[in-house]
Amino acid sequence: MKIRLGIPSSLFYYVYYPMWHVFFEELGVEIVLSGQTTKTLLDKGVKEAVADACVPIKVYFGHALSLKQKVDFLFIPRIISVNNQTIYCPKFLGLPDMIRHGLSDMPPIIDVEIDSRKGWFSLLKAYIKIGRRLNKNKLRIIFAYLKSKKAHKYYLSLLKKGLHPSQYIEHLNGGMEPVLPSYDGNKPDFVFAVLGYPYEVHDYYISSGLVSKLKEMGVKVITIENIALKKSSLSGKLEKRMFWTFSDTVLNSAYYLFEENNIDGIIHLTAFGCGPDSMVDTLMEIASRDHPEIPYMSITIDEHTGDAGIATRLEAFYDMVKRKKEAI
Amino acid sequence: MPKVTFPHMGESWRAFKMLLNDLGNEVIVPEKPNKRTLDFGVRYSPEFACLPLKILMGSYMEACLNGAEIIVTSGGSGPCRAGLYGQVHKKILNAVGQDIDVIVFESPRAHPIDFLRNIKKLNPGRLSYLSVYDCVTRSWEKLKYLDRVEKLTHSLRPIELEKGNTSKIYQKVIKWLDDAHSLEEIKRAGKAALEELLLIPRDLGRNVVKIGIVGEIFVLLEPSCNLDVEETLGHLGVEVHRSIFLTDWTRDNSNRTTQETLTALEAAKPYLPTPIGGHGQETVGHTVLYANKGYDGVIQLAPFTCIPEIVAKTVLNGVSKIHNIPVLTFFLDEQTGKAGMVTRLEAFVDLVNRKRTNDNYDLKLGMAT
Numbered sequence: 001m002k003i004r005l006g007i008p009s010s011l012f013y014y015v016y017y018p019m020w021h022v023f024f025e026e027l028g029v030e031i032v033l034s035g036q037t038t039k040t041l042l043d044k045g046v047k048e049a050v051a052d053a054c055v056p057i058k059v060y061f062g063h064a065l066s067l068k069q070k071v072d073f074l075f076i077p078r079i080i081s082v083n084n085q086t087i088y089c090p091k092f093l094g095l096p097d098m099i100r101h102g103l104s105d106m107p108p109i110i111d112v113e114i115d116s117r118k119g120w121f122s123l124l125k126a127y128i129k130i131g132r133r134l135n136k137n138k139l140r141i142i143f144a145y146l147k148s149k150k151a152h153k154y155y156l157s158l159l160k161k162g163l164h165p166s167q168y169i170e171h172l173n174g175g176m177e178p179v180l181p182s183y184d185g186n187k188p189d190f191v192f193a194v195l196g197y198p199y200e201v202h203d204y205y206i207s208s209g210l211v212s213k214l215k216e217m218g219v220k221v222i223t224i225e226n227i228a229l230k231k232s233s234l235s236g237k238l239e240k241r242m243f244w245t246f247s248d249t250v251l252n253s254a255y256y257l258f259e260e261n262n263i264d265g266i267i268h269l270t271a272f273g274c275g276p277d278s279m280v281d282t283l284m285e286i287a288s289r290d291h292p293e294i295p296y297m298s299i300t301i302d303e304h305t306g307d308a309g310i311a312t313r314l315e316a317f318y319d320m321v322k323r324k325k326e327a328i
Numbered sequence: 329m330p331k332v333t334f335p336h337m338g339e340s341w342r343a344f345k346m347l348l349n350d351l352g353n354e355v356i357v358p359e360k361p362n363k364r365t366l367d368f369g370v371r372y373s374p375e376f377a378c379l380p381l382k383i384l385m386g387s388y389m390e391a392c393l394n395g396a397e398i399i400v401t402s403g404g405s406g407p408c409r410a411g412l413y414g415q416v417h418k419k420i421l422n423a424v425g426q427d428i429d430v431i432v433f434e435s436p437r438a439h440p441i442d443f444l445r446n447i448k449k450l451n452p453g454r455l456s457y458l459s460v461y462d463c464v465t466r467s468w469e470k471l472k473y474l475d476r477v478e479k480l481t482h483s484l485r486p487i488e489l490e491k492g493n494t495s496k497i498y499q500k501v502i503k504w505l506d507d508a509h510s511l512e513e514i515k516r517a518g519k520a521a522l523e524e525l526l527l528i529p530r531d532l533g534r535n536v537v538k539i540g541i542v543g544e545i546f547v548l549l550e551p552s553c554n555l556d557v558e559e560t561l562g563h564l565g566v567e568v569h570r571s572i573f574l575t576d577w578t579r580d581n582s583n584r585t586t587q588e589t590l591t592a593l594e595a596a597k598p599y600l601p602t603p604i605g606g607h608g609q610e611t612v613g614h615t616v617l618y619a620n621k622g623y624d625g626v627i628q629l630a631p632f633t634c635i636p637e638i639v640a641k642t643v644l645n646g647v648s649k650i651h652n653i654p655v656l657t658f659f660l661d662e663q664t665g666k667a668g669m670v671t672r673l674e675a676f677v678d679l680v681n682r683k684r685t686n687d688n689y690d691l692k693l694g695m696a697t
Binding site: 049050052053078087088089091093094097098100101113239240242243244273274276277278286289 | 375408409411418600605632633635638640644646647
């Protein structure tokens with residue numbers, strides 16, 4: 001019988017799932033996903049997680065709980081750093097421990113440490129460890145790793161062309177072929193940047209469908225995955241770099257977009273109780289004061305399920321941008 | 329003379345004031361965090377920022393109004409937010425029109441040249457490095473005595489005959505330390521302070537509960553931030569043992585990690601193997617150590633939205649069950665009402681007391697099994 005491996009569909013899922021998909025497929029492991037976030041899932045997570053945790057962690061608890069009876073192993077890697085420079089949020093570093101001690105009777109957790117600062121080939125070594133935990137042949141693991149790395153590269157290149165992670169992941173899970181957004185003929189009226197962490201922006205439920213709502217209004221949406229940062233626009237903005245990989249990307253994207261000045265509006269999506277974002281949001285707000293020509297809005301999401309509030313704010317923001325454009 | 333200020337953290341300001349003064353700066357002593365500090369902090373800080381950031385924001389604002397030009401603070405290597413405090417504070421203060429510079433001291437082990445450069449900036453009197461070293465030694469000595477005196481009050485308070493005596497004498501004797509200047513004077517004042525405290529009439533036969541305090545450094549060290557939890561507990565007849573003192577923390581980050589911290593990190597390994605920034609790992613490790621040492625309970629103090637402490641709290645669930653030690657967590661925020669906390673503390677001490685007298689006491693059920 002195939003080993004059943006559970007991957008909670010949240011947090012790193014939006015960044016690494018295409019890679020993991022290929023890796024585990026090659027190893028002949030059956031992947032069990034927890035699927036889209038739903039109300040029941042969120043409610044379960046809210047009930048079990050520490051009250052003070054941020055919404056994404058509560059969502060993750062819900063995802064992990066829903067896999068409890070269905071799998072032989074839970075895959076929650078401890079991803080510390082992948083670029084040698086920045087590390088992930090402390091909650092990500094302690095994620096396997098939080099699930100292990102915060103929830104009872106969970107299946108064994110594969111919590112291999114992935115830290116590129118540990119020297120040469122540390123990523124490969126980490127993946128070999130993951131494979132060994134599943135009792136696979138070393139050669140086969142290396143082969144699977146190389147193949148998955150290629151898949152990851154391909155995925156990133158698609159994202160840079162304007163695709164959103166959720167579209168590609170849907171395709172992997174049996175959905176239709178992703179189509180790159182093309183607007184020949186009828187150009188979109190506006191281009192908005194929705195800056196925020198992938199697990200908030202691309203989670204349809206928790207973001208109240210923010211991205212699709214904007215698309216329905218005829219707005220082209222770009223997210224942090226679509227932005228190719230230029231080094232030149234970042235220097236000297238902050239004396240010390242953000243520690244956290246996602247926050248660093250979001251803040252740099254904001255600085256870059258403010259500098260380039262060819263976007264119609266910037267929306268910062270942040271989650272209630274997010275630690276790093278308290279700083280990122282303030283810094284973005286201070287930066288936006290120097291660029292009054294680009295409207296900026298910050299939206300905080302939480303466990304609320306009514307989406308009328310967000311819809312109203314988006315419409316108001318859209319109207320404001322529109323009126324501003326017409327006035328010029 | 330540049331006007332310099334720094335964060336208010338317990339009684340440590342007495343040592344820092346002396347040091348910066350000796351280096352030839354005019355020191356704007358930060359006020360003890362009060363209602364106004366908090367108001368300023370809340371007004372200018374991000375909503376979800378942790379409490380230390382808000383308190384410091386308020387302190388700095390007050391110092392700015394008193395004419396401060398330079399803020400001296402410590403840095404950090406993350407991933408705790410405290411490592412970015414200096415930069416963010418500067419951005420916010422500049423954005424609201426306060427022209428102020430922030431000098432951030434990173435760990436001298438990782439950034440030695442930066443460290444020396446910062447010292448040079450704070451040395452307008454152009455003292456030689458040897459004299460700077462002398463100044464640092466003296467304030468270090470003062471800091472050590474301040475910590476030792478404070479530690480002694482923790483064990484005296486639960487057994488004092490007259491309630492409130494220890495706190496009163498403590499306030500008196502730290503002034504002696506404040507007035508001492510040369511190395512000789514500091515040592516003499518420190519010893520006198522310890523002796524004076526030991527003269528307090530005590531009831532040695534009293535039944536004393538031992539509780540360890542773990543958590544984030546700022547809220548542990550600043551009593552006005554944790555609603556004087558140590559004093560309150562002391563008056564409830566609890567001997568508290570705090571896991572972090574400023575001198576230990578400074579040692580950990582400058583010279584060599586202390587044996588105590590290493591043991592704590594070792595103890596945390598089975599539950600939380602990676603450093604998660606702040607004092608997350610230490611919190612877990614010290615809880616395990618307290619359980620092993622036979623303490624009756626542990627209290628975790630953390631600022632609201634503190635990332636490492638939230639992780640630690642989740643993990644402490646497991647630690648508490650495995651080691652059968654009661655753990656009470658306080659997430660501290662801008663609320664200053666003390667009654668809620670006191671009630672919870674009283675209930676906790678009751679529970680711990682009952683558990684002490686009955687080994688089979690089940691924490692979950694609230695009764696003996």
